[in-house]
Amino acid sequence: MDHVASASPIHVGKRIRDLRVKRGLKQQDLASSDISASYISLIESGKRAPSDAVLATLARKLGCSPDHLKTGHDDHALEDARLKLAFAEMALRNGDNGAALQSFGELLAKPDLLDPPALLRARMGQAGALEKLDRIEAAIPVLEELLKEPALAAGSDEWCRASVALSRCYRNMGDLALSIDIGERALATLDALGLDITVDHIQVGATLIASYYLRGDFTRAHLLAQKLIPVAEQHGSRAGRGSVYWNAGLVALSRGQLREALALTERALVLMSDDDNLRHVAMLKLNVAWLELMSDHPDPARAKQLLEDAGQSLAEVGTAVEQAKCEISLTDAHTQLGQWDDAAVHARRALGLLSSGPRLEAVAARVRLAELHLLRGETEEGLQSLHAATRQLRHFTPSYETAHEWRHLGDVWKRHGRAKEALEAYDQALVASGMPMSYDPARSLARQHQG
Template identity: 40%
Template sequence: MAGQETLGQRIRALRIRQGVSQAQLAFPELSDSYISLIESDKRVPAPSVIELLAAKLNCSATYLISGVSEEVVDDLRVTLDYAEIALQNGAAAEARARFADVLASTDAVALPELLAQARWGHALALEAAGELEDAIEELRRLTQETSAEADLEQWARVHVALSRCLRERGDISASVEVAEEALRKLLASGAEATDGAVHLGASLLAAYIERGDLVRARQLAEQLIERAERIGSPKARMAAYWEAAYVAEVRGDYEEGMALAERALPLLGALDDARSLSRLRIVYAGLLLRARPDQAERARELLVRTREGINSSAAGEIDVALCLIELARAETALGRPAEAVDLAHEALDLLGDAPRRASAMALTVLGEAYVRLGRTEDAIEVLTRAAACMEEMESTREAAQAWFDLAELLGETGAADGPRLGAYRRALACVGL
């Protein structure tokens, strides 16, 4: 197994195998006594010295440091490259398997940078495959082992991913806690004007919205835009405009939301990030449906194109499901609730039985379609499930709306006062009344 020998032992073994003395290996740059200290592991040579010794011993510096041959390192790197291409192309299961191959290699343990790359990719592949529990477990380990001092941007990316996965699972309090603590540490280190700070702020903002904390969300959105425009980076500005558009949508200011989304779209296109571009198109189409119902067909066409291209990106099951949900909403708006029912069921089948925010959204859209079809009992059943799911996941704002909509539906159908009043009480409880 690689790594059982020390650096000094490897240098000594190679020197003896090649019939070279310590003095010959040292000449002319080093002393033979220094070579002796290195071989006995009493001195740790600088990287430049390791490169020098590797050249003299006809091997790679990587082999001297890790004990892993260049051929094995090349094979592992090829596997990693293949895994990352698979992830970018939306083949989450294939990417997960290839990253796992690298992680299972005993040689990878001796290659910390390569191992860290594989673990990060594996976590993203788990998320894309919809395996949120495993992704969260992997990301929690990475947050403990990644240092902001060593690589601030990667440290921020890991915390953003963890907060996002917790939010998708419906654990809003934990999502807020992760993003708040990470952002606090980053700002305390003086790294306010960085992409990492903006992306952490955007993740925190999304969690605030899910929790129903709209005042703090709006304040943070304004701060993010100011910070991003000061930084000037397209990536930071895109993230800030995107999340601010989400805040505007939740507040019911759909026109402002569309204006912000339209500022984000060209920036995202310039970054060549197919997955995020698909997500923003879905958000934009949803805003279009709410702000301009007369343009529902335009929104539907955008969603159809997005759905066609989404499998060529690193889109995971949740991304595909969100596209299907908005498509169902568009079909309902266009007077085709039966098609909406099929799309909502397709999204629910994709998401599985685990409680997720996207599942609650799909149930809500399904309930709306059932109402249009006159299937009142079915509508009441799925809207009750949606409201209970949102309440359980701490999505208080959406839960309150779902309970309120259910109470209104019960009133329209002439249901008994008990269930209707109960739904109103649950709506009030969700907003703390």
């Protein structure tokens, strides 16, 4: 019997009557100044649906919980379900994603033990655990079904969280067009509610900025960031403001403003440092360290310390990809410090973390490992790794991210005297960034001669 059927007036009335008889009570014993005996009779016959207040009064007199009268479930089973939900949510916050997913799954296997709000929390938690376990393809349908629920009111906190998560999942899957469409539709929905810009706008907008950035749509990203920053300062929580500054830093980087990007990301880290979301703080430390390593006057020792702090947290609460990104940046820090053996260890760790599927981060780790081989005079190993990275990179869809990796690959080829390979990588970087090669008239001449 499902939750709705078990709460029907007929079933509720029968449970009240059965429990009253079991307790040796009369209808008059359940009556009060607010509830007449005749009203009790109508409830027991299923002709009246008692309000929550009436149910609470009857439950006290019958020695049970209102939930038991509504659902018929044993009070111990209901309490166990509530405790399991709280445990699952705590496990998810603490980074024990596997245990959280198992608990959410067990709860969802018996949905009639949960009231509608608790059931919604369990489904949101399941999607969150799947995403954190990098099982994004499984998280997406859960989120899509949630957003179709009539009970999930547009503009509610749960609706906003689900919209943000779905946009983020599609972004991480590489479908930037759909990620942006979801984010833009969510913002349009919030605007249509006729409210001033809210915290929900900040959350959706911050996610949308990141997707614009990855698509290379830097103008839209910049305009949205400029719109959200003053609102976040006025209305946002420290975490919400930090999220906007974090993504504004990405926009500044895309515009070649490295010092501004570092300043914005540092500000985000200060704002979010007291947040209990260890993952967000760790990822911000990773970003600050990455920007530090890219600056005109890098401080690799400071970057290394930030990355080691981030790595400890990500080992507990981060995904394999996030841990791999930290290892890649540690490779860069150790390389700048001249600690090539340590750098190679981190590059190999990154590759080990990314062994489950094709990822751009694996290309990045392989290119760094190749350059370390070349720096140590291990030419054959270095060239083999560069050629492997080139083959792997060809399988990725052109995007701003793939253009970045092609550019890096070209730089490494160039630094080690391989002009032909460097030129090919630079050409691929231009194509991936949306600038295809110009028309070659010699091809037409060649075809004419062949004809």
